[in-house]
Amino acid sequence: MYEKSSGWVHFSVVHIGVTLDISEDGRLSGRFPSDINLYPFDFLRQVLWSMNEATSGVLDIAREFAKAKADVVGNHYGNTNG
Numbered sequence: 001m002y003e004k005s006s007g008w009v010h011f012s013v014v015h016i017g018v019t020l021d022i023s024e025d026g027r028l029s030g031r032f033p034s035d036i037n038l039y040p041f042d043f044l045r046q047v048l049w050s051m052n053e054a055t056s057g058v059l060d061i062a063r064e065f066a067k068a069k070a071d072v073v074g075n076h077y078g079n080t081n082g
Contacts (some may be wrong), residue, residue, distance in 0.1 A: 018038075020030035036044065 010067055019034040
C-alpha cells in the first residue's frame with residue numbers, strides 16, 4: 001500500500017497516470033484532483049490512514065523539538081520548572 005500510495009505526491013508519473021484516461025476513440029481526459037469515485041473504498045481508507053500516520057509522526061517530531069528547545073531556553077535563563 002505504501003509503495004502505491006506514495007507515488008501520488010507532487011504530480012509524479014503515478015499521480016498523473018491515474019488521473020488521466022484515454023478513451024477508445026483516442027480522447028484524453030482527466031481531472032486534478034483525481035475523481036475519488038474511481039478508486040475502491042478499501043484503497044482510499046488505506047491512503048487516508050497512511051496520510052494520518054505520516055501527519056501524526058511529523059507532529060510528534062515537531063512537539064519533541066519544541067519541548068527540547070523550550071527546555072534548553074528555560075534552563076539557559078535559570079528556569080527550573082521545566
